[in-house]
Amino acid sequence: MTWIRDALVVGANRGLGLELTRQLRGRGARVFATARVPSEANALAATGAEVVALDVEDEASIARAVAGVREATSTLDLVLHVAGLLHDGELQPEKKLDDVAPEHLARSFRVNATGPLLVAKHVHPLLRHERKAVLATLSARVGSIGDNRLGGWYGYRASKAAQNMVVRTVAVELARKAKNAIVMALHPGTVDTGLSAPFQRNVPPGKLFEVERAARQLLAIVDRADASYHGTFRAWDDTEIPW
Ligand SMILES: NC(=O)c1ccc[n+]([C@@H]2O[C@H](COP(=O)([O-])OP(=O)(O)OC[C@H]3O[C@@H](n4cnc5c(N)ncnc54)[C@H](OP(=O)(O)O)[C@@H]3O)[C@@H](O)[C@H]2O)c1
Numbered sequence: 001m002t003w004i005r006d007a008l009v010v011g012a013n014r015g016l017g018l019e020l021t022r023q024l025r026g027r028g029a030r031v032f033a034t035a036r037v038p039s040e041a042n043a044l045a046a047t048g049a050e051v052v053a054l055d056v057e058d059e060a061s062i063a064r065a066v067a068g069v070r071e072a073t074s075t076l077d078l079v080l081h082v083a084g085l086l087h088d089g090e091l092q093p094e095k096k097l098d099d100v101a102p103e104h105l106a107r108s109f110r111v112n113a114t115g116p117l118l119v120a121k122h123v124h125p126l127l128r129h130e131r132k133a134v135l136a137t138l139s140a141r142v143g144s145i146g147d148n149r150l151g152g153w154y155g156y157r158a159s160k161a162a163q164n165m166v167v168r169t170v171a172v173e174l175a176r177k178a179k180n181a182i183v184m185a186l187h188p189g190t191v192d193t194g195l196s197a198p199f200q201r202n203v204p205p206g207k208l209f210e211v212e213r214a215a216r217q218l219l220a221i222v223d224r225a226d227a228s229y230h231g232t233f234r235a236w237d238d239t240e241i242p243w
Contacts, residue, residue: 080222164185
């Protein structure tokens with residue numbers, strides 16, 4: 001039996017979100033799992049999760065999705081915000097200043113920073129209850145300003161840094177409004193998904209996690225999390241990352 005009775009996974013169509021949903025279902029949790037196009041989310045439906053339509057670039061769809069969840073349950077034990085964007089067709093991580101394109105930056109910010117903020121805006125009332133509640137957002141170590149030594153990837157780095165500020169600021173507000181809620185940003189490590197696929201050549205041996213292992217490591221942190229985790233940015237091995 002898990003302490004997680006009701007969970008919401010945002011961005012569960014593939015990659016880490018799909019595997020996190022699968023593992024939560026395996027533990028007996030009821031999972032509301034979002035996909036942009038539910039009619040095409042066959043692997044997700046096969047997990048037994050309740051598939052909900054949500055596009056983080058569209059606030060109305062976030063509001064509709066959360067309203068649907070609220071009809072089914074008045075509380076959530078866990079919200080995992082997994083949806084994120086590194087590359088998509090013409091949008092590729094910039095190697096140098098000359099590659100920077102405003103429309104690509106704007107989209108990265110819409111998905112990676114505005115998305116988690118809007119989801120928090122709509123979902124926070126469901127985290128106000130007497131049991132432990134976790135709102136965990138998948139960020140990335142490259143979003144750390146203090147840790148940035150390599151440069152490059154302007155849009156992804158800057159939008160993940162903005163996401164981190166969103167997490168920290170939501171943590172401050174929810175400390176007052178949802179006293180049992182633990183809000184944190186998590187770095188999953190480099191994981192073998194479509195997001196990392198074009199960049200795996202440079203990953204040292206043993207540093208590319210299978211998605212099953214990465215999801216297990218993230219859920220272990222969520223399980224362990226107590227009040228001391230609130231407002232922190234943590235890596236897959238549960239060490240803190242500088243903001
Ligand atoms: N993989 C890594 O090595 C790695 C490393 C560090 C951090 N992360 C972070 O971990 C998270 C998950 O990454 P992943 O590797 O699982 O990526 P992925 O395989 O590319 O999956 C991305 C997920 O985000 C969803 N998504 C993208 N845009 C969306 C939007 N506008 N609205 C709703 N959902 C949207 C996708 O849905 P569709 O299927 O509909 O596109 C998909 O489910 C991301 O936030 C990423 O930044 C990953």
